[in-house]
Amino acid sequence: MGIYDAAKDAAKVLKEAGKIDEYQKILDLIDDLFEKRDRIEKLQKDNVHLKKQLETQENYFFENNSYWHKDNKDGPFCSRCFDKSKDLIRTIPTYINSNFSKCPECKNTVNFTGKEDPSISFQEENFDPYSPI
Template sequence: MGIIGDIKSIGEIVQKADNIELYRKILDLQYEAMNVIEQLNELKEENRILKEKLKTVENLTFKGNMYFKNGVNEPFCSKCWDADSKLVRLHGDGAGWFQCPLCKTIVHNEVQIFL
């Protein structure tokens, strides 16, 4: 049984004892426990996202004003990753120029034009 279930069980016992003040305290405790559980779940989700981001960072190489995933020869927008943690694939024109479909930054190896 979880903490909420335990508190409910205690609340039922206290309710039978007909002690209103104690019963209110148990309800307050149950409410606080639910808030703590909600905060814990939010922190777990935040931790999961941070771990995922760290794993992505460890697999990125910065070269020629673009990011590349290790082992993959596809360029990603450095502006979107650095500013918003979004990994956006750059679109190439076949002549060495690339553009980000999201922020419209244009990149050519050593040249980067922010729009």
């Protein structure tokens, strides 16, 4: 017999005996127990969520504008999405042999190699911002 059943049985006995004040106290106790149970369930869910976030942070590292898995160097994952909401969104290369990748979720583009991309380099003295590429 659980605490809820015992409280309900006590309330029933008190009601039948005409002890309304005591009966009301038992009903208040039952309400309080339900509120506490709901609070405990919410805290347990929050705890699981925080443990997952901590585990994720411990298993990934930041390098070259992206997140990577520590064990198998899996990645790159979007740094914006990870920093904002701990979402691991894999970025996609912008084109073949590119040093840049783009997040399909937030559209953030980063150089994930740390190297200069020769396909977009230019010489400053000949640079014309209005010319087509």
